[in-house]
Structure formats: C-alpha cells, structure tokens
Amino acid sequence: MGEFKVHRVRxxxxxxxxxxxxxxxxxxxxxxxSRTDGTVEIYNLSANYFQEKFFPGHESRSTEALCxxxxxxxxxxxxxxxxxxxxxQALNIKYAVDxxxxxxxxxTASPSGSQLLVGCEDGSVKLFQITPEKIEFERNxxxxxxxxxxxxxxxxxxxxxxxxxxxxxxxxxxxGSAIHKMMVDRQYMGVSKRKCIVWGVAxxxxxxxxxxxxxxxxxxxxxxxxxxAKSHLIANADVQSIAVAEQEDSFVVGTAEGTVFHFxxxxxxxxxxxxxxxxxxxxxxHTHDVRTVAHSPTALISxxxxxxxxxxxxxxxxxxxxxxxALRKITFPHRRLISCSKKRQLLLFQFAHHLELWRLGSxxxxxxxxxxxxxxxxxxxxxxxxxxxxxxxxxxxxxxxxSWIACSTASRFFLYRLTYQHDNLSLKxxxxxxxxxxxxxxxxxxxxxxKLFVASNQGSLHVGQLLEGRFxxxxxxQPQSGTVEAMCLLAxxxxxxxxxxxxxxxxxxVYSVKHLKVxxxxxxxxxxxxxxxxxxxxxxxxxxxxxxxxxxxISFHPKRPMHILLHDAYMFxxxxxxxxxPNDKTLLYNPLPPKSESDVVRRRTAHAxxxxxxxxxxxxxxxxxxxxxxxxxxxxDDIIAQLPPPIKKKKxxx
Amino acid sequence: xxQLRPRPSRTPASAEAMVDEGQPASEEEEAEHGLLLGxxxxxxxxxxxxxxxxxxxxxxxxxxxLTFASAQAEAREEERRxxxxxxxxxxxxxxxxxxxxxxxxxQKKRKLLPDAVLQQLAAAPQxxxxxxxxxxxxxxxxxxxxxxxxxxxxxxxSLYGPGTNRTSVNKFLSLxxxxxxxxxxxxxxxxxxxxxxxxxxxKRYKRRWMIRKMKTPKK
Numbered sequence: 001m002g003e004f005k006v007h008r009v010r011x012x013x014x015x016x017x018x019x020x021x022x023x024x025x026x027x028x029x030x031x032x033x034s035r036t037d038g039t040v041e042i043y044n045l046s047a048n049y050f051q052e053k054f055f056p057g058h059e060s061r062s063t064e065a066l067c068x069x070x071x072x073x074x075x076x077x078x079x080x081x082x083x084x085x086x087x088x089q090a091l092n093i094k095y096a097v098d099x100x101x102x103x104x105x106x107x108t109a110s111p112s113g114s115q116l117l118v119g120c121e122d123g124s125v126k127l128f129q130i131t132p133e134k135i136e137f138e139r140n141x142x143x144x145x146x147x148x149x150x151x152x153x154x155x156x157x158x159x160x161x162x163x164x165x166x167x168x169x170x171x172x173x174x175x176g177s178a179i180h181k182m183m184v185d186r187q188y189m190g191v192s193k194r195k196c197i198v199w200g201v202a203x204x205x206x207x208x209x210x211x212x213x214x215x216x217x218x219x220x221x222x223x224x225x226x227x228x229a230k231s232h233l234i235a236n237a238d239v240q241s242i243a244v245a246e247q248e249d250s251f252v253v254g255t256a257e258g259t260v261f262h263f264x265x266x267x268x269x270x271x272x273x274x275x276x277x278x279x280x281x282x283x284x285x286h287t288h289d290v291r292t293v294a295h296s297p298t299a300l301i302s303x304x305x306x307x308x309x310x311x312x313x314x315x316x317x318x319x320x321x322x323x324x325x326a327l328r329k330i331t332f333p334h335r336r337l338i339s340c341s342k343k344r345q346l347l348l349f350q351f352a353h354h355l356e357l358w359r360l361g362s363x364x365x366x367x368x369x370x371x372x373x374x375x376x377x378x379x380x381x382x383x384x385x386x387x388x389x390x391x392x393x394x395x396x397x398x399x400x401x402x403s404w405i406a407c408s409t410a411s412r413f414f415l416y417r418l419t420y421q422h423d424n425l426s427l428k429x430x431x432x433x434x435x436x437x438x439x440x441x442x443x444x445x446x447x448x449x450x451k452l453f454v455a456s457n458q459g460s461l462h463v464g465q466l467l468e469g470r471f472x473x474x475x476x477x478q479p480q481s482g483t484v485e486a487m488c489l490l491a492x493x494x495x496x497x498x499x500x501x502x503x504x505x506x507x508x509x510v511y512s513v514k515h516l517k518v519x520x521x522x523x524x525x526x527x528x529x530x531x532x533x534x535x536x537x538x539x540x541x542x543x544x545x546x547x548x549x550x551x552x553x554i555s556f557h558p559k560r561p562m563h564i565l566l567h568d569a570y571m572f573x574x575x576x577x578x579x580x581x582p583n584d585k586t587l588l589y590n591p592l593p594p595k596s597e598s599d600v601v602r603r604r605t606a607h608a609x610x611x612x613x614x615x616x617x618x619x620x621x622x623x624x625x626x627x628x629x630x631x632x633x634x635x636x637d638d639i640i641a642q643l644p645p646p647i648k649k650k651k652x653x654x
Numbered sequence: 655x656x657q658l659r660p661r662p663s664r665t666p667a668s669a670e671a672m673v674d675e676g677q678p679a680s681e682e683e684e685a686e687h688g689l690l691l692g693x694x695x696x697x698x699x700x701x702x703x704x705x706x707x708x709x710x711x712x713x714x715x716x717x718x719x720l721t722f723a724s725a726q727a728e729a730r731e732e733e734r735r736x737x738x739x740x741x742x743x744x745x746x747x748x749x750x751x752x753x754x755x756x757x758x759x760x761q762k763k764r765k766l767l768p769d770a771v772l773q774q775l776a777a778a779p780q781x782x783x784x785x786x787x788x789x790x791x792x793x794x795x796x797x798x799x800x801x802x803x804x805x806x807x808x809x810x811x812s813l814y815g816p817g818t819n820r821t822s823v824n825k826f827l828s829l830x831x832x833x834x835x836x837x838x839x840x841x842x843x844x845x846x847x848x849x850x851x852x853x854x855x856x857k858r859y860k861r862r863w864m865i866r867k868m869k870t871p872k873k
Contacts, residue, residue, distance in 0.1 A: 256813075
C-alpha cells in the first residue's frame with residue numbers, strides 16, 4: 001500500500017448553521033431541512049439519508065416556516081415577509097410572493113394540500129390558494145392582537161388553531177372568525193412576569209388542541225368548549241416544537257434544553273378502551289435548543305441550534321431490526337467544501353460568504369509509523385476572498401496548478417487568476433464571464449488546468465478553455481431530452497479526455513471532451529467491469545455497507561491505477577483492486593498486519609479494503625503526490641465552542 | 655340656633671339667585687343663606703360699594719338694598735363681556751390658522767416640480783418591460799427592514815434575553831469536568847483551539863504595546 005506522510009489540517013474554521021425548520025414528506029420519504037442562513041437541504045431518507053439537493057442561502061432570507069404542499073411542492077416563509085416556492089427540478093427559487101403582513105412567523109398547508117395559511121407579525125392569518133403556477137391570496141381571517149407564532153389545521157380542514165403570545169385562538173375556516181380565545185397561564189400554577197409564548201400547536205381530529213409554550217408546559221385543550229383539559233410540566237425551559245404522527249397515536253416535542261420527549265396514546269388500564277396521553281421516552285441527543293421536530297411513520301426527527309440533524313427510529317415501529325434502526329446524527333456536510341491544488345500544496349476553503357486560501361506547512365524531519373513530525377514552516381493564510389452581495393457561495397474550486405480560482409453564487413460566477421512572484425501573490429479577476437455560468441452546482445478544472453467544466457443547475461454542462469488569463473467558452477453539453485436535472489457530481493479523467501457527471505436521479509453520464517460527444521457507462525464500465533462484477537457477486541462486507549456517512553471524495557493514484565482512495569466522515573480507505581475481496585468472515589478493519597504471524601497468514605488475511613480510522617472527523621482527504629496525503633479534520637469540540645449559549649443545567653455539587 | 659344677621663354677599667350674585675326679592679323669605683332661610691355664604695367677620699373681603707359702613711358702624715343698620723334691575727343689568731353686562739372676548743379669541747385663532755395654511759401651501763408648491771414637467775411624467779408610459787432595472791421605493795424598503803429588525807429582536811429577546819436561564823458554552827461543557835473523581839480544568843483551558851481569535855488579537859496588541867513602550871524614551 002505504501003507509506004505516506006500526512007498533513008493533518010485543523011485550521012479550517014468551519015461552523016455549520018443551526019437548523020431552524022424540518023418538514024417531512026410522507027409520499028416520497030424525503031425530509032426538507034432549512035437552516036438559519038437560509039439554506040434549504042433535501043434529504044432522501046430511503047437512500048441512506050443522503051443529502052440529494054440543496055438550495056443556497058441568502059442573507060436577507062431568515063426562514064421561520066417550511067411546509068410541503070400537494071404535488072411535492074415545497075414552500076417556505078420567513079421574516080422578510082415573503083412566501084417562497086422552490087423548484088425541485090431546476091434547484092432554484094421559482095418565485096417569491098409578498099404576504100403584506102409584515103414578517104411571517106408560521107405557515108401550514110391544508111390537509112388537502114391545496115391551500116396555504118400564514119401567520120404574520122401584525123396578528124393576521126392569511127389564506128392563500130395554491131394554483132398550478134403560483135399562489136394567490138384568498139382572504140384574511142379575523143385579526144388578532146399579537147403576532148401569530150404557530151398554526152395548525154384540523155385534519156378535516158374546518159378549523160384552525162393559532163398560537164400567539166399568552167393565548168391560543170381557534171378559527172372557523174369558512175367564516176374566518178375566531179370562535180374561541182383560550183388564555184394560557186404564564187407559569188404552571190404560579191405567577192410570572194414573562195409573557196408566555198406559544199411556540200407550537202397541533203390540532204387532532206377529535207378536537208383536541210395540543211400546545212407547547214415557553215413556560216415548559218404541554219397542554220391539552222378542548223376546542224369545542226375552549227377549555228383546558230390537561231396540563232403537563234415537562235421542562236424548566238421553553239418547549240419549542242411539536243410534531244404529531246399521521247395516525248395521531250403519538251407525538252414528539254423538543255425543548256430548549258436539548259431533550260426530545262415522546263408522548264404516546266396508551267390505554268388507561270390494560271383492558272379498558274379509554275386512552276390517555278402519556279410521556280413515554282426522553283431522548284437527549286442535543287446540547288442546545290431543539291427548535292424543530294418531525295414525526296415520520298417510523299422515526300423521530302429533530303434539529304436545532306447545535307446543527308446536528310438527529311433521526312431516531314422508533315423500535316416498535318421498525319420491522320427489521322438491523323443497523324438501519326440505529327440513531328443517525330448528520331453533522332457534516334455531504335458536499336465538498338475544500339479543494340486542493342497539488343502542485344503548489346494549496347488548499348481552498350469555502351465558507352458562506354468568503355473563500356480562504358492556505359498554503360500547507362512543510363517539514364524536513366522523518367520518523368517512523370505513527371510519529372508526529374514537527375513543522376519547519378507553518379501553514380500560511382494566503383488569501384481571504386470576500387464575495388459581494390447577500391448570497392451564499394454554492395461551490396468553488398482551485399485548479400491543480402494553483403493559478404485559477406472559480407466560485408459561483410446563485411446570480412454570479414467569479415473567476416480569478418493568481419500569479420505568484422517570489423512568495424508574493426497577486427489576484428486578478430477575470431471580467432466578462434458569460435451569464436449562463438451563474439448558479440453552478442459544481443465546478444471542476446481539468447488536470448492540466450487548461451479547461452474548466454461547469455455543471456449548471458439547469459442540467460447542462462459547460463466546457464471552457466482557460467488561455468492567457470481569459471476564459472473562452474468552448475462547448476455546452478445540453479441536458480438529455482426530457483430530463484432537466486442538475487448535475488451534482490463531476491469527475492474528470494487524468495488525461496483530460498473523459499468527464500463523468502452524475503445527476504440527481506443517480507444516473508451517470510460520461511462525456512468525451514475531445515470529441516464533444518456523450519457516452520453512457522461505456523469507458524469506465526469496460527475497464528471496471530471485471531472487478532465490479534466480482535464485487536457484485538461476492539457482495540460487500542457487511543460492515544462496509546453499514547457505514548452511515550456517505551463517501552465524499554474519491555481520488556485515484558496516478559501511478560498506481562489499481563488503487564482507489566476514498567473517504568467518508570469517519571474513515572478513509574484505499575481499495576487495492578489487485579488484492580482479493582474480503583468476505584463477511586474476515587476482519588474488515590485491520591490497520592496493521594500482525595508482524596508476528598508468518599507470511600502465509602498475512603497474505604491470507606490481507607484484503608482489498610485498507611481502512612484507517614486515525615483521522616476523524618474527516619472533511620477532506622486527498623493524495624498530494626507520491627508519498628503525501630492531506631487530511632482536513634474538524635473536531636466537534638471546535639464547532640461547539642462557537643455556538644450560541646445553551647440553557648444552564650444544574651448539577652448537584654457544582 | 656344662632657341667629658345670624660344676613661350679610662351682603664362677597665361674590666357678584668348671578669341673575670338666578672335674584673329671582674325673588676333681595677330679602678330672604680323666612681328667618682331660617684336667611685340664616686342658612688348667611689351660613690352658606692360664609693362671610694368672614696372682618697371686613698377684608700367685603701365689597702366697599704355695598705359695605706361702606708358695615709364694619710365701623712353698628713350692626714343695627716339695615717343692609718344695602720340691591721334692586722333686581724341693577725343686578726340683572728350687571729349680570730348681563732358681565733355676560734356680554736365674556737362673549738365678546740370669546741368671539742375675539744376665536745377670530746384671532748381662525749386668522750392664525752388661515753395664515754398658516756397659506757404658508758404650507760406655498761411651501762408645498764415650492765417643493766413640487768413645475769407643472770409642465772409633472773404633466774409630462776403623468777402622460778408617459780408607466781414602466782417599460784424590457785429594461786433590466788427595478789424601481790424600488792426606499793421608504794418601503796426601510797419599513798420592511800425595520801420590521802424585520804424588530805422581529806429578530808423579539809426572537810432574540812425571548813430566547814436569549816433577560817429571564818432566560820442561559821449559560822456560556824464553556825461552563826456547559828465544563829460541568830462534567832468538575833464532577834470527575836480527579837477534577838479537570840474547564841473546557842476552554844483544556845482545548846487549545848478555543849478562542850484562537852482572541853489569543854491572536856491579544857498577541858498583536860502586546861507586540862504593539864511593547865513597540866510603543868520602547869519608542870517613548872524613559873525620562
């Protein structure tokens with residue numbers, strides 16, 4: 001396999017944004033997650049929780065509500081007062097409609113999926129009709145005194161519960177008038193000066209309204225009479241979110257202390273038919289506020305300020321109890337935020353609004369396996385490149401020779417030329433880039449840095465030539481007829497002749513750059529078939545299939561074509577195609593072959609997958625040259641250190 | 655009951671009170687009247703007109719007679735004076751308001767563009783679709799921004815404001831360290847990557863301070 005010197009990089013100060021809303025779509029088993037910087041991500045829960053689509057964020061957009069409507073349409077509303085619809089095929093914003101009610105705090109779709117209700121800052125509840133092209137304002141309901149912070153529709157579509165500050169209103173949909181106004185106690189059996197904010201409401205089909213508020217209470221109201229039926233005090237801090245299962249036999253609430261509680265409808269006595277709501281399970285998987293929860297048929301999903309997305313399958317609902325039924329915590333991005341220039345040993349880090357260029361440190365010392373070598377020259381921060389405008393950067397790349405940097409936002413494309421003179425760096429922007437390059441989903445430079453490949457969100461692939469500091473558009477591969485999907489992943493062959501792209505529907509297209517034609521599966525397929533056929537026959541080792549983070553980067557060794565280097569968040573692995581594949585019985589993870597055993601045994605136990613778990617959590621790993629690897633790690637403690645303050649926990653003896 | 659001699663009133667009597675004769679009908683009424691009117695025994699507040707000889711002379715003299723006609727005439731005079739002054743005030747106020755209104759109209763006229771230009775603008779087509787710009791009223795944007803700011807402030811105050819039970823991340827992570835059998839230091843001291851920005855700033859400040867200190871010669 002070889003010996004490598006590894007650059008361990010920990011100066012990438014990457015902090016993900018906190019999660020603000022989640023919305024679960026039952027028909028397609030997909031989860032939409034929106035973050036505090038305006039990014040919206042779509043996760044496919046059946047495909048191993050892979051993040052398949054994402055919409056970049058915007059500074060002015062602070063989403064407060066997210067919901068799915070009929071026909072797989074996704075809407076979001078935020079504090080800028082606009083309702084936004086997302087185009088899931090073209091990966092951009094379809095349109096934004098101003099609700100004219102001030103900042104929007106909550107939004108919900110009707111049970112039929114054809115109407116949308118928003119709760120605004122001025123206390124008005126507005127009804128919108130969803131048409132095939134757009135949404136249209138229908139009417140206003142009775143205006144309330146304070147801002148409407150939460151909304152819930154009765155499953156039959158006749159009534160609505162709206163949670164506000166210190167009270168909950170029940171509206172009749174047909175007339176738009178408020179039937180009941182239920183006052184919420186500021187504190188559980190006590191007096192308090194702080195106003196009680198009703199963070200979440202849920203309307204059940206039997207007329208019960210469940211409310212969660214900032215005093216830490218979960219209360220059950222009868223909407224027919226407008227009275228309080230039951231009250232539970234479950235936390236010392238705010239209870240910030242609630243989600244009810246479709247069968248209405250369980251619901252989940254999230255608190256500001258990071259605890260998620262599961263409530264279930266259980267019979268009062270083992271023989272009786274009368275049922276009551278009982279708090280069954282607490283889960284503590286978060287350290288900070290859990291601002292949003294969702295309930296899928298088999299799992300509880302929660303997300304909050306500590307940026308983790310936690311999916312907890314419920315044991316009683318899961319049919320097959322295998323590794324799939326374990327807890328999933330998604331912390332690290334599934335996309336690549338780092339690119340590397342091998343020739344000059346540079347790393348380009350992508351942040352939300354700026355790029356950073358660093359040169360790796362160097363060392364002259366040598367040592368044995370496992371030693372930490374002292375640096376003779378520290379890593380240098382060469383460049384801090386800020387982008388203008390409120391939009392987030394979607395993708396970025398640096399060319400292998402280190403002379404070109406390209407990055408793209410939703411409306412612009414930037415290309416910079418770098419020149420190096422005796423340790424000095426100068427940057428020049430290439431102006432007059434063609435307009436069709438904007439909103440690129442993926443950017444890639446060819447190995448010789450002469451060509452630039454840009455995958456746009458409309459499904460087309462642009463090829464351009466980089467000459468003498470200027471960009472010249474060569475060719476555009478149009479999307480296949482009938483499919484408008486954005487190309488998500490790109491890879492180019494070392495000799496620059498072939499380009500492989502994979503779209504959201506998991507097909508792989510191979511383009512020939514030299515002849516400007518499209519192939520499919522042929523070139524890699526021909527060479528790979530032998531090996532991949534044996535892989536298919538024997539199957540992967542069961543532990544390999546149970547990895548829960550996706551592989552974020554694959555690279556090849558130029559001199560050794562039998563080796564494939566790939567990594568995910570917790571391990572990196574070199575696959576040696578010449579060695580036999582491991583079967584289920586052998587140990588998958590064997591970092592060092594036992595020296596004491598004889599040669600024969602060693603040869604027998606050696607297999608193709610060489611896995612190392614030394615560096616974790618890994619954000620990026622690549623081969624710099626013959627004997628050097630670079631690994632960018634991001635320890636979780638460093639992320640937590642820069643999060644907002646959590647709720648105080650009182651422990652005895654401190 | 656003490657019989658009090660009816661004394662002339664201090665205040666000018668209104669016309670209604672003088673319906674009957676000046677003299678009270680019965681003794682009791684007279685006494686009440688005197689009590690109600692509450693005259694001080696000293697002559698400090700007494701009307702000189704009616705009370706010329708009340709103090710010095712004996713109390714045997716009959717009070718001054720006020721005929722109904724004279725009192726009525728006086729009352730009417732008083733009323734007329736009051737009405738006159740009110741009317742004058744109203745007229746003055748109206749005049750003032752009219753002048754101010756004229757001034758405003760004049761100022762507004764000065765602010766607006768000349769009529770000719772206004773007519774031309776009104777006649778021109780509203781917005782052309784081909785242009786690549788969008789006209790925005792800055793006032794609307796400011797209002798929208800201020801509302802968004804207020805909303806953000808509300809959320810921040812309700813989650814992190816006074817009354818919420820928040821603590822710093824360092825303290826939160828160090829709780830476990832405090833309860834271990836072998837106590838460890840707080841998380842910010844154990845983790846060397848904590849607060850790198852602050853440490854860098856401190857280093858730079860120290861360097862600059864040292865240079866400044868070296869530059870100023872010691873006296």
